[in-house]
Amino acid sequence: MIADYEGDPKTLIEDQEEGLYPTLCMRDIVVFPTNMTPIVVGRKESLNLVRMLEKKPDTIFCVFCQKNKDTESPYEEDLYPVGVFAKLIKVIKMPGTEQMSIIIQGLGRCQMKHLVQKEPYTVIDVKSLPEKWPDENNDELFRMLYENFHYEATDYIKSN
Template identity: 35%
Template sequence: MKQSYPVLPLRDIVVFPHMIVPLFVGRDKSVAALEAAMAADKEIFLVAQLDPAEDDPGREDLYDTGVTAEVLQMLKLPDGTVRVLVGGKVRGQLQSIDESGAYLTGEVGSVEEASVEG
């Protein structure tokens, strides 16, 4: 099952399900993605960048697997950056991405979780 989410590329962190992580966001497209998530259901897709130095990442600059997350708290700082607290929910596979809008939007499919017997 595929679902559409605003996409937030991450430079130097990988978020996993059930992690609660504070992030500082400064890129205009990333701030717009967070604002879109807050205006809708507060869900966003977090995915790591292949090259953290890339300032305007596209599909080819992102890993295939990320995590859907809930925006738990968002605070706009005076310098224009945003501090956000996100909670990872489930892993997802980035199927396609739309780069034409004010922010990246991705079609995300589910990932089968392997069961661990212990």
């Protein structure tokens, strides 16, 4: 995961409309709201989704994790019910293979209502899950923890 967003993360986690969204099913990576995550995609449905997103770069899609990484073509019961909305940041085509490396940014959380399509890529009917934020102005502990975490994370990244 890459947490390099500067600014108020609330601007990334705006509620999305309820409805049908193209979906990327992940085998063993969890994408969190506001985080940028590099992913290697190789399944037919995932490659079809990335190709569509390249043509329509402003499209918001969803990411859901599989319960079992060995499931090749997951259905509704094979996925965890809570995922994230996401946007495609970058696509890197890998030479000599159909696989692609992509970077996505997690947005707000979403909940699966039901899977509606498998081809050419997965589409799931979802609803947005609102985030609960502490009151930063009145929560001194939150502010201190956030500032300390931000300092330590920045220091760690600079030293490595």
